[in-house]
Amino acid sequence: MSQHILGVLVENRSGVLARVSGLFSRRGFNIESLAVGTCESPDMSRITIVAGGDDLHIEQIKKQLNKLIEVIKVTDITERSHVARELALIKVNADPGQARSEIMQIAGIFRAKIIDVGQKTLVVEVTGDCEKIRAIEDLLKPYGITELVRTGVVALQRGESTNPTNK
DSSP: EEEEEOOOOOEETTTTHHHHHHHHHHHHEEEEEEEEEEOSTEEEEEEEEEEOHHHHHHHHHHHHHHHHEEEEEEOOOOGGGGEEEOOOOOOEETTHHHHHHHHHHHHHHHTTTEEEEEESSEEEEEEEHHHHEEEEHHGGGGOOOOEEOOOOOOOOOOOOOOSSSSO
8 A cells, every 4th residue: 555645626616625525534535634725726726635545546536536526637646756745833842951952953954944932842844745744753752742733745746747727
C-alpha cells in the first residue's frame, strides 16, 4: 500500500466537500490528509487528498470521484512530476534560557519561523514536505509540544501541465 496525492478540481459550491468526503466514508476509504481552498478561478476549488491504497484501490476512488457532478477533474498527482508542501504550527514549552535558545536554533536549521513568543512558550511555523515536518516535530518533542496543527498536503504538478477547467 502506498500513499497517493489526488488533486480534485471541483465547483466552488456549498456541500461539495461533504459529498467528496462522504464518498470516501461510504466506500470505507481512509483520507490521511485533506486540504481545500479556492483556486485560480473563484468558481472552482482545489481539493488535495492524500489517501493510501494500491493502484486498483486508487483507480476505484478516482472513478467514484469522477461520477460526482461537481467534480471537474481528478488527477493522481503522485504519478506526475509535482511539488508538495504542508504547513505546521507547533507550540512548544520554552522557558527563557537554554531551552529557548536551543529551540530557536532548531527552527533556524529547518528554516522555520518563530511566530509567537510567550513567557514560557514559542510557536514555530514550518513549511515543507511531510518528512521535514516529522523531523522537526521529533526534535521539539523533548521540550514538550503543547499544541500542534498541520494543514495537510497541498500539491501542484510541475511545469506547463495544468488541470483543465472543463471535464
